[in-house]
Amino acid sequence: MTEPKRYPSEPVELPDRSDYREPAPVEGCAGCVELAKVRDWARAGHDYTTVTDCNVLMARHPDGH
Numbered sequence: 001m002t003e004p005k006r007y008p009s010e011p012v013e014l015p016d017r018s019d020y021r022e023p024a025p026v027e028g029c030a031g032c033v034e035l036a037k038v039r040d041w042a043r044a045g046h047d048y049t050t051v052t053d054c055n056v057l058m059a060r061h062p063d064g065h
């Protein structure tokens with residue numbers, strides 16, 4: 001009799017996104033406005049890769065302000 005090997009797997013802990021806030025576009029910055037627009041379009045099309053890209057770019061943007 002061979003007993004199947006069982007590997008106890010820890011429950012995968014997903015980051016809690018409930019308090020995640022997307023970066024807000026900086027007022028008066030055309031680049032941020034553009035990013036926010038693209039982000040909205042991407043979200044409408046369920047393109048979350050682009051949404052994330054826009055968020056990353058927007059979060060970095062303050063360096064250039």
Ligand SMILES: [Zn+2]
Nearest residue numbers: 029031032061
């Ligand atoms: Zn900006």
